[in-house]
Amino acid sequence: MMKHLNLPSVRQIPTSSDTVYAFEITGHVSDDDAEALAEHMNDAFDKHEKVNMLMKLDGYTGSDKDAIFDGEVIESRWRSLFNVEKYAVVGAPDGASKMIAFMDKILPVDAKSFASHEEAMAWEFVGAKAV
Numbered sequence: 001m002m003k004h005l006n007l008p009s010v011r012q013i014p015t016s017s018d019t020v021y022a023f024e025i026t027g028h029v030s031d032d033d034a035e036a037l038a039e040h041m042n043d044a045f046d047k048h049e050k051v052n053m054l055m056k057l058d059g060y061t062g063s064d065k066d067a068i069f070d071g072e073v074i075e076s077r078w079r080s081l082f083n084v085e086k087y088a089v090v091g092a093p094d095g096a097s098k099m100i101a102f103m104d105k106i107l108p109v110d111a112k113s114f115a116s117h118e119e120a121m122a123w124e125f126v127g128a129k130a131v
Contacts, residue, residue: 005040007033012040013056013130020052020128026059034067038076045076045083052126053084058091058116080109087111088122 005012009029013022021044023037044051067073080087087109089100097113104111114122123129 005036007036009033010037013054015054015128016131017052017128019048019050020054020126022054022056022126022128022130024056024059028061029063029067031064031067031070034063035070035072038070038072041076042072042079045079049083050085051083052086052088052128053080054088054090054122054126054128056090056119057093057096060091060093081107084109086126088125089113090119090122091116 004014005023009025009027010033011024011026013024015022021041041053087100089096089111092100092113100111100113103109112122112125114125
């Protein structure tokens with residue numbers, strides 16, 4: 001069984017499905033937290049052919065820009081194109097919501113953005129519940 005993440009800015013939310021990965025992102029995401037999340041998801045991609053993801057961003061304030069150059073982060077983002085079936089984002093800033101809607105049209109991932117008050121719909125979309 002994989003260890004649940006509990007980092008300063010990234011907390012994994014236990015789910016009712018072993019193929020649904022949910023995270024609450026709060027505050028500023030450091031390079032170390034981004035790398036740990038990427039490693040965690042690369043392990044999940046090794047274990048499962050397809051997964052669904054839910055990200056709660058209500059308290060997200062930004063991230064270190066250097067993280068995008070980390071090898072583990074680059075690998076997890078690339079692999080997510082082929083291993084993530086459904087991707088739900090809850091409480092994304094307006095600009096991110098528009099980007100998610102656009103990316104949903106061009107990437108092989110079914111991505112949807114939900115307002116904070118629509119969290120139950122996001123859980124339904126990814127096919128799991130928080131436990």
